[in-house]
Amino acid sequence: MAPKRSTKDKFIGSSKITGLLSSNFREFLSEKNIALVMFYDPNCPMCQQMKPHFLKTTFVTNREGQSFAAVDCTAEPELCREEMINRLPSFKLYSKGRPVNVFGGRIDYRTLKKYVENAPNASRIPVRGELFE
Numbered sequence: 001m002a003p004k005r006s007t008k009d010k011f012i013g014s015s016k017i018t019g020l021l022s023s024n025f026r027e028f029l030s031e032k033n034i035a036l037v038m039f040y041d042p043n044c045p046m047c048q049q050m051k052p053h054f055l056k057t058t059f060v061t062n063r064e065g066q067s068f069a070a071v072d073c074t075a076e077p078e079l080c081r082e083e084m085i086n087r088l089p090s091f092k093l094y095s096k097g098r099p100v101n102v103f104g105g106r107i108d109y110r111t112l113k114k115y116v117e118n119a120p121n122a123s124r125i126p127v128r129g130e131l132f133e
Contacts, residue, residue, distance in 0.1 A: 009070035016058040030097035033065030056109040
C-alpha cells in the first residue's frame, strides 16, 4: 500500500499547511495530537487578510505534535456544513479528531499561537468556556 501524501493547501500555498478534503479530513485529524484548521473562501476579503496570520502561526507556534490544515468551503461545502462553519474565515482546533474550540473572524497570529499552545490533549477536552479564560 502506497503511503498517503499530504498536499499543501493551494490558497495558503505552504507545505506547512495541509489541504483537507472530505476524503481525508477525519483520518488526518484523528492522527494529530493538535490540529488547527482554517475554513475559508478564497474570494473572501477577510479570509485573504487572515491568510498571512495563519501562515505565520505555523512558524511561531511551538507545541509537540502540532499540525495545521485548511479547508476551502467553496470546494467542500458539505464538509463545512457538517463542521458547523457558519462564518468565514473560521479556525477550529482539534485534538485527536475531537473539536476543542472554534473561533471566527479577525484573529492575529499571536492569538492563534496561544490557542494551539494552550489547547488540552484529547483526554481532557474542556467544558464550554473553560479553555482560555
